[in-house]
Amino acid sequence: MRKTISTLLAVALAAGAAFSAHGAAAQDYPAQPITIIVPFSAGGPTDTVTRLVAQAMSEDLGQQIVVQNVGGAGGTLGAAQAATAAADGYTLLLHHIGMSTAPALYQSLPYDPQTDFAPIGLVTEVPMTIVARRDFEPETLEDLLAHIRENGENITYANAGVGAASQLCGMLLMDALDTRMTEVPYQGTGPAMTDLLGGQIDMMCDQTTNTTTQIQAGEIKAYAVTTPERIDALPDVPTAAEGGLENFELAIWHGLYAPVGTDPAIVERLSASLQTALATETVAQSFADLGTAPVPADQATPDALAEKLATQTELWAEVVAAAGVTPQ
Incomplete structure (x- = not known):
């Protein structure tokens, strides 16, 4: 009986010490x-x-x-x-x-x-934006949608791999048009943007945090934002619905x-x-x-x-x- 009590006491003391150490670490955080x-x-x-x-x-x-x-x-x-x-x-x-x-x-x-x-x-x-290289032929979203339907896999589409926001947006776009483009995966849309600026890639769909500056500078062409209303930072860029792409709203x-x-x-x-x-x-x-x-x-x-x-x-x-x- 004494041994059992001693064992339980030892366990309780050890648990208490661990709890105290854990609490002290939290109290001192971050060190x-x-x-x-x-x-x-x-x-x-x-x-x-x-x-x-x-x-x-x-x-x-x-x-x-x-x-x-x-x-x-x-x-x-x-x-x-x-x-x-x-x-x-x-x-x-x-x-x-x-x-x-x-x-x-x-x-x-x-x-x-x-x-x-x-x-x-x-x-x-x-919000997401649908963008393309500056000299891409289509001028409006309506033009772009028609161009994708007509040219399909001849269009190169950049993304950051399966599951990335850029890939999800592209998947929804291609499903909406029932057309496949040629996907070009990157390690991220940072390097993808570099190739878009250089004209090596036709288009991509990416977050405003990666596209706004280039859109404002006229370095890439913007077709739409994926919000119900236009956004203040890009007042001249229409919503997807305005351009004929209904029910295409996506926030990352x-x-x-x-x-x-x-x-x-x-x-x-x-x-x-x-x-x-x-x-x-x-x-x-x-x-x-x-x-x-x-x-x-x-x-x-x-x-x-x-x-x-x-x-x-x-x-x-x-x-x-x-x-x-x-x-x-």
Whole structure:
């Protein structure tokens, strides 16, 4: 009996010590630089969003935040790396809608978006733009749609791989027209934009955070935005509906995650920092210049992101199945 009591006491003391150490770590957080993994190449839309948010969160947390680009496989390589990182709050992931589409697009995904991550909060929902090289023949969206139907696979279409926002938008466009173009995958839409500017690629569909500056400078041709109404940053670019592409609305939402098992107190601290960052004038103005806006504070929370991920995963599973896309 004494041995049993001694054993139970030892276990209780060990558990208490572990709990105290865990709580102390959360209380002292952050005590070192934080890394945010972006599962796409530098210079792309998700990278742009991340760097703006990281700078503002760094100022709030009092620690440097390093952005690490791990591109490839439509964002799944970077997400997999983040999923297996230490659950200590020092490695995070900022990913977009691809977190909800990957389960339907990949047969052997090395992680489960809903169980291998601790959601921190939504960041922004970014409109998409349908764009092309500056000297592409069609002048309006109506002209473009007719040109795609007529030329199909002779048109080169850039994207960032299966599951990337650019690929999803292109898939919806080709399905709407019942026509296939020749897809050219890149490590991210940053390098894809470089080739679009150079005329090596005909067109792509990408987030305003990656296209607005080039559209405003006249370096690429813009045909439409995927929003119900025109956006302030691109007032001369019509909506898809205005150009004859009905029911073609797509916003690319972004969320911040930690590996599952991260101390809830650390997740809460990161969520509060995210809300502070999104409320800063600098972030709001920078987002506005890029054709988007921060989400409200009540959306930059773990619960809001978890709900978004769950509902969008279900939605895209249906969309992908209806489109007849075979998982890779």
